[in-house]
Each structure stands twice: as C-alpha cells, then as structure tokens.
Amino acid sequence: GAVVSQHPSWVICKSGTSVKIECRSLDFQATTMFWYRQFPKQSLMLMATSNEGSKATYEQGVEKDKFLINHASLTLSTLTVTSAHPEDSSFYICSARDIRAGTDTQYFGPGTRLTVL
Amino acid sequence: AQSVTQLGSHVSVSEGALVLLRCNYSSSVPPYLFWYVQYPNQGLQLLLKYTSAATLVKGINGFEAEFKKSETSFHLTKPSAHMSDAAEYFCAVSEGQKLVFGQGTRLTINP
Numbered sequence: 682g683a684v685v686s687q688h689p690s691w692v693i694c695k696s697g698t699s700v701k702i703e704c705r706s707l708d709f710q711a712t713t714m715f716w717y718r719q720f721p722k723q724s725l726m727l728m729a730t731s732n733e734g735s736k737a738t739y740e741q742g743v744e745k746d747k748f749l750i751n752h753a754s755l756t757l758s759t760l761t762v763t764s765a766h767p768e769d770s771s772f773y774i775c776s777a778r779d780i781r782a783g784t785d786t787q788y789f790g791p792g793t794r795l796t797v798l
Numbered sequence: 799a800q801s802v803t804q805l806g807s808h809v810s811v812s813e814g815a816l817v818l819l820r821c822n823y824s825s826s827v828p829p830y831l832f833w834y835v836q837y838p839n840q841g842l843q844l845l846l847k848y849t850s851a852a853t854l855v856k857g858i859n860g861f862e863a864e865f866k867k868s869e870t871s872f873h874l875t876k877p878s879a880h881m882s883d884a885a886e887y888f889c890a891v892s893e894g895q896k897l898v899f900g901q902g903t904r905l906t907i908n909p
Binding site for chain 2: 685725787790792
C-alpha cells in the first residue's frame, strides 16, 4: 500500500503565531510531495510542489514567505504557516507522489484543519 | 492546460440503485485519470486510476470507470449504492506531475 500521514489532524492557534504541519510517506519514499488547501464545499487548490532537497515551487498567488515548505528527507515534508491570521483558517491536505513500479499516483494524507483565532 | 468537468455538483440516489458520476476531461495527449473519494473531514482516498492499459478500470468498494477517448469521458459507476458510499467524489487528470481536479460531486444515498 501507500500510506501518507499528517500531523496534527487539527490545530487552533492565536493570530500572529506560526504553525507547522508535517506530512510523511510511511511505506514509500517520495521525492515529490504536494500541499493543497481546501475551502468548505470546494475542490482542492494546489498551493505548492515540494521537492526533496530543493526549493518548493509555489503556485501563482501563493505567498511563499507566508507558507514555508521544507522537504528535508524522502519521507517528510513540512508546511509552516507563518504569522497566521484568521483568513488562513482552512483544511490543508498533503499528498505524496508514488512512482514505484512505473506508476505515478498521488496518495493523500488525512488533512489538517487549521483554525486561527 | 488540462481541465476537468464534473457534471452535477450533487447526485442523489436510492440505496441499491445505480451510481453514475460524470467526468469529462480536456487533453490533447492520452492522460492519466483518477477518481478519489473524500469522506467528511478526511483526506482523499484513491478509488481507481486509468493509465492507458484497459479502458474499463475496476477500483475499490465496487466502483469502476470506463475511459472513452472519443467522448473524452471517464465516468464512475457502481451497480448498487450503499449508504457508506455517501461522500464527495473528485475526478482528476494528470498534468505533468501535478493533478488537475474537477469541482467534485457530492453523492447522497437515500434509504
């Protein structure tokens, strides 16, 4: 199988603080991971592509200084929301790209619900 | 750029009835196509994927989808709906290493 975990599953923080979300591929190595944001009753919006050992690639309109991404190992990517504000409250989902045995499939984590007070 | 259209933001069927969720894509080259399911407050779970092998793809939980190049469609079906199938379903097409998602279809099952 291909299992991706996220931690924490939910977090509440005060405005102005920073929050770190971890995404791990548990049973495979992923050189590429993705971070998405999902608003209520909407589809996923790709925020950035995280590449192991290099800088992340951000989608247009996503503030890279606000959403810091680090992909320091083949099984871990982190998203840090810096100086969070209420408008950053959302459901954040990561995925890891599995390219073993010629497949090319993204497997998703369970998501992290961020609430900024 | 690729795009995915899911016809019907909300589909409601009776328990035991046929489930049909529609997905059309735009692609000038043979794509990889995916269906994912999302239960409330959870991430996405892969239902099935088309990778240019058989055009009829069988997935988990009794779902299957048929790739029709002439119609640029990849509709998801299940012969008999179960209450546990109630969820949000997303169709996606590959664009390089990224995925382009449709807007999603909420499936409701009536007892």
